[in-house]
Amino acid sequence: MTGLPAEMHGARDAGDGRRPADRPWRRRAGTAVRILLALLAPWVVLEVALRLAGYQPPDLRPRMALFPRFPAMYEPHRELGWVLKPNLDYRGLDLAIPFRTDANGNRVHGTAPTAPEEVAVDCIGDSSTFGYGVPDDETYPARLEALLASGSGAPVRVRNLGVPGYTVYEARLLAERDGAHAPVTLVMVGFNDHFPATRTRFWSLWARRAAYACFRSRACALLFDVATAPDPEAPPAPPKPASRYVPDVAPDEYEEQLVRTVRALREAGSTPILLVYPSLSIPPGMPEAIARHWNQPLDQVEANIAAHPVYQDITRRVGAREGVQVIDLAPVFDAAGNDRLHLDWVHPNAEGQALIATTVADAVRRALAESAGRSTSNR
Numbered sequence: 001m002t003g004l005p006a007e008m009h010g011a012r013d014a015g016d017g018r019r020p021a022d023r024p025w026r027r028r029a030g031t032a033v034r035i036l037l038a039l040l041a042p043w044v045v046l047e048v049a050l051r052l053a054g055y056q057p058p059d060l061r062p063r064m065a066l067f068p069r070f071p072a073m074y075e076p077h078r079e080l081g082w083v084l085k086p087n088l089d090y091r092g093l094d095l096a097i098p099f100r101t102d103a104n105g106n107r108v109h110g111t112a113p114t115a116p117e118e119v120a121v122d123c124i125g126d127s128s129t130f131g132y133g134v135p136d137d138e139t140y141p142a143r144l145e146a147l148l149a150s151g152s153g154a155p156v157r158v159r160n161l162g163v164p165g166y167t168v169y170e171a172r173l174l175a176e177r178d179g180a181h182a183p184v185t186l187v188m189v190g191f192n193d194h195f196p197a198t199r200t201r202f203w204s205l206w207a208r209r210a211a212y213a214c215f216r217s218r219a220c221a222l223l224f225d226v227a228t229a230p231d232p233e234a235p236p237a238p239p240k241p242a243s244r245y246v247p248d249v250a251p252d253e254y255e256e257q258l259v260r261t262v263r264a265l266r267e268a269g270s271t272p273i274l275l276v277y278p279s280l281s282i283p284p285g286m287p288e289a290i291a292r293h294w295n296q297p298l299d300q301v302e303a304n305i306a307a308h309p310v311y312q313d314i315t316r317r318v319g320a321r322e323g324v325q326v327i328d329l330a331p332v333f334d335a336a337g338n339d340r341l342h343l344d345w346v347h348p349n350a351e352g353q354a355l356i357a358t359t360v361a362d363a364v365r366r367a368l369a370e371s372a373g374r375s376t377s378n379r
Contacts, residue, residue, distance in 0.1 A: 043219055050218035057221035063228045064208045075105065078212040080170050081205055084163055095164060096133035096343075107131065107160045109142030120148065121158040121364055122182040122270070124171045124261075126192050128277070129162025132347040140348075143357030148364065167192045167249050168257040169201050175264035175272075183371035184364055185265050188275035188329075189258075190315055191346055193249035194307035196300045198242045201249050241296050245303035251310060258318045271367045274319045274326045275360065276312050278333040278352065280305060281342040290345065325363055332359050 062070030071094045074082045088101040102108045107130055123129050123141040131139030145158035159182060161174055168189045175185070199207070214220040249257065258274075265272040282305055291301045312330055319326030332355065333341055333348075341352035348356065 046222075047217060047219040050222060055218050055222065057215070057218065057225055060215055060221060060224055060228070061208075061212060063224075063230075064211045076208075076212070078209055079205075080163075080166075080173055081208055082163070082165070095127070095130070097131075097135060099131075099136055107136065107139070107141075107162065109136045109139060109145065109160070118157065119159045119180075119182040120156045120184065120368060121145075122185040123158060123160050123162060123188075124174050124185060125162040125188040125275075126166045127162065127164035128191070128347050129188055130160065130164055131162070131353060132164060133343045134348075134350050134353055138350040138353055140353040140356040140360075143354050144361060144364065147357055147361045148368075165192060167201050168254050168261065169205060169249065172257045172261040172264065175261045175268070181265065181268040181270040183270060184273065184367045185270045186273050186275055186360060186364070187258075187261060187265075188277060190254070190277040190311040191308070193254050194247040194251075194304060194311050196242055196294075196296055196304055197246055197248040198240055200246065202253065242300065245300040247304075247307060251307075251314060254311060255314050255318060258315065259322060262318065262322045262324050271371055272324050273360070273363060273367060274315055274324055275356070276315045276326060276328040276330055277308070278329045278341070278348060278356075279338050280308050281339045281345050283339060286345050325367070327360050327363055329356060329359065 059076075061076030064076070070076075070082075072092065073084060073088060073090045073094060075085045077083045084101050084105040084107065086101055086103050086105040088105075089098075090100070091098045100108050121141075121144065123144075129140070131142075136142065139160060139162075141158045141160040141162075145156055148156040148158065163170070166189065171187055171189050175181075175187075193201075197204075211224070214224065262272045262274070287298060287301050287305065290296070291298045294301070296304075316326055316328065318324070333352065336355060341348055341355060343349040343352075
């Protein structure tokens with residue numbers, strides 16, 4: 001064998017695996033590992049040092065808010081973005097009215113429950129379901145509860161799951177939540193979905209989730225704190241307008257998420273009822289006032305207003321395709337004098353809230369009766 005040519009020795013060595021350093025992919029992998037370790041080492045050292053020093057970062061989650069400032073009534077939430085704080089007796093005027101929440105952070109009406117109670121109806125939605133500018137007992141969930149109780153003579157609980165700023169994404173997440181669902185769930189979304197955005201709801205939710213995961217690391221929290229520390233002397237910056245009209249939730253996304261909401265509720269054993277959002281109240285001069293208030297170009301405001309009927313139609317279409325009962329509030333409000341039923345251009349006032357309750361009451365009674373019949377037959 002000593003007489004073999006040198007190139008044959010090299011071929012044998014390369015083939016039997018005894019010279020791995022000659023393989024290019026192994027050299028590249030080794031280099032990548034060394035670079036990765038070099039990058040991670042300072043981070044690990046900083047993380048260990050901060051933990052040994054007892055560093056506790058401030059609550060950084062509000063800096064991921066969708067608002068110029070994070071109102072005291074909200075509590076950051078990794079999945080939903082934000083929720084109302086539990087056991088709250090809020091006297092601020094961020095929502096134009098004082099309000100109360102229960103132990104789960106849901107707006108309450110009447111006497112706040114002190115123990116778990118059986119819920120008959122859930123109402124999912126945004127600030128119009130929450131009851132922006134309307135006292136606790138005059139929201140449509142509160143009015144509906146009173147109507148259902150008067151018709152049956154038995155106590156009925158309607159739960160208000162409305163949170164200002166929510167879109168169909170949050171509705172779907174609430175529909176998919178663990179735990180008991182009410183036999184019937186009313187869903188009314190569609191306005192915030194077409195509101196102009198600089199970062200769409202899909203990306204804002206994932207950015208928030210990534211940030212909240214990062215905050216579990218002391219090193220990451222410290223760096224985020226330094227990078228985003230606000231100037232205490234500076235006033236809140238006005239919302240930054242987008243360069244063009246981009247809805248928070250695009251029409252095709254809205255349709256997909258609404259379908260998923262309906263199917264998740266059915267899978268959880270709750271009968272969904274879709275409410276088509278009432279018409280907007282747009283008297284002369286309102287678009288210009290909206291543009292000033294939200295610091296938005298007028299063409300984006302006009303595009304936002306024009307999008308409202310599109311999302312109303314999508315809600316109707318999803319209901320028809322999924323075989324879900326749809327209660328169309330737009331013609332009901334129009335026939336009753338839409339403008340006088342609004343507190344502003346979007347939110348129903350106390351009279352509008354009462355009209356929603358009376359419009360949906362009979363459908364909810366039928367759905368509850370059907371749900372009770374199914375429960376009885378399954379025993």
